[in-house]
Amino acid sequence: MSERASRRRTRRSPFRRAALIGAALAVMGGLSAIASPTISQASPLPTEVSSGQQLFTKNCASCHGLNGEGVKVNGTVIGPNIQEAGAAAVSFQMSSGRMPMAGQQKQSRRTTNTFSAEEIKAVAEYIGGMGTGPGIPTDSQYSTSGLTAEQIAKGGELFRTNCSACHNYAGKGGALSDGNYAPPLTGTGVTNQEIWEAVRTGPQNMPVFSPTQLSDEDVSTVIAYLSEVNSSSDSGGYSLGGIGPVTEGAAAWIIGIGGLVGFALWIASRGARAR
Ligand code: HEC
Ligand code: HEC
Structure with a gap:
């Protein structure tokens, strides 16, 4: 007492x-x-x-x-x-x-x-x-060597499903509630080992992903996807306004919007000519 x-x-x-x-x-x-x-x-x-x-x-x-x-x-x-x-x-x-x-x-x-x-x-x-x-983890638990393009594309899908809600779909990070934030995962020197460790330990407001939710191989494909985003972000990723540079979806989006803009211009020019 x-x-x-x-x-x-x-x-x-x-x-x-x-x-x-x-x-x-x-x-x-x-x-x-x-x-x-x-x-x-x-x-x-x-x-x-x-x-x-x-x-x-x-x-x-x-x-x-x-x-x-x-x-x-x-x-x-x-x-x-x-x-x-x-x-x-x-x-x-x-x-x-x-x-x-x-x-x-x-x-x-x-x-x-x-x-x-x-x-x-x-x-x-x-x-x-x-x-x-x-x-x-040992190196082999997060190794990306030998992953095929298909597996890396799957890593991109896993990233969009499990991570992009907080980290943005190009890994650029984002604001969370209460003034917290999810940091960017590209361009800040985050190591592959740190990605594995963050996924398994869920720092601060991040959830823990168990091996049954994401196997070590899944995590490796996400890591490989992020390094791909990282290495291509110098070549235009930022100037595209945060659109993931490597995804086919992004390319389709750009072409799609480009098409719509072109169509709008075409209509405008026809309208001008008709008058
Ligand atoms: C609910 C939101 C949320 C989700 C979903 C989420 N994270 Fe996070 N993540 C965070 C927050 C918040 C932090 C910062 C933790 C801190 O400040 O200590 C973080 C930190 C990280 C870091 C450390 C980055 C650095 O700057 O050191 C990595 C790597 C990471 N997350 C990867 C992932 C991956 C990969 C996924 C998906 C499998 C994921 N996160 C899903 C919120 C999230
Ligand atoms: C000034 C106070 C302070 C010092 C010094 C400090 N910590 Fe922390 N630590 C915190 C706070 C507060 C949190 C929770 C907030 C967060 O994770 O952002 C935390 C979180 C952690 C976590 C995450 C816990 C979890 O459940 O994931 C670990 C691990 C940790 N600290 C280890 C260390 C180690 C190792 C050291 C020494 C090298 C250290 N801390 C020094 C204040 C401190």
Whole structure:
């Protein structure tokens, strides 16, 4: 009873809140100060789990708790419980530079990641070991090699069915309710591994797609489709006003509208001549 009351008092304390925010800011400040890539290549880490734990304690625990149990202050979630998030979620959040989050934000943003691949793996495995969430995928799980044009076209269909409602059908992203947004998936350096991890872990407002909804092969075809959109977006995708550059549907649309405009002009010119 008294323990509970004191816990409540601690949670409400404005000092604790200030200390948390201060700690988070200090971590961020420290990080940006040492953000040179040579740091991460320094002496090899002793063992993945213990160094993962150390990195987590230093960079993440102020918001997620020392054991990933989450932190709440006055009912406000400073960081959610991530014990069941899985290694793939940690890998996604860190490699996309979303975590450690820079102070309180409504939605974490993609930024430049300052951790090495080994450090991310270490933290991911440390958190992954706490629960049953999806693990870091192997290359073969999201490999696009050997996919046929037909399979990639199917990836485009899967993308339009499952993803375009939020990310736009050319992957350019879009606004969601409550001021949230689905980020663009092209032109921002999103990696194939991150696409797999996002699909399986559903960051923030994105749903989780289980392997029964989208198999690894399905995800690979979506990845291949997105790289195709990515590589052709330089060659006119933007100037076409967000119309997916590779889809046959888009071509048909352009030709169709072109035809209608031509027809309208033809009618107009006939009208002018008749007068
Ligand atoms: C300043 C506070 C803060 C710090 C520091 C921070 N996080 Fe977070 N984290 C959040 C918040 C808030 C969310 C939920 C909002 C969101 O996902 O955009 C979140 C979400 C996550 C998620 C997604 C949870 C899920 O269910 O998918 C993971 C994983 C995560 N954080 C891992 C980390 C790791 C690893 C670190 C350290 C490298 C870290 N965080 C540092 C605040 C923080
Ligand atoms: C209900 C809306 C919604 C749907 C449907 C959806 N997403 Fe997302 N997606 C989001 C949001 C919101 C985020 C940003 C999460 C964050 O801020 O942490 C996101 C983030 C991503 C990212 C990370 C991009 C980056 O900048 O790092 C990828 C990759 C992604 N989604 C791929 C997909 C794919 C592939 C599908 C379909 C299989 C899909 N999404 C379906 C809402 C959605």
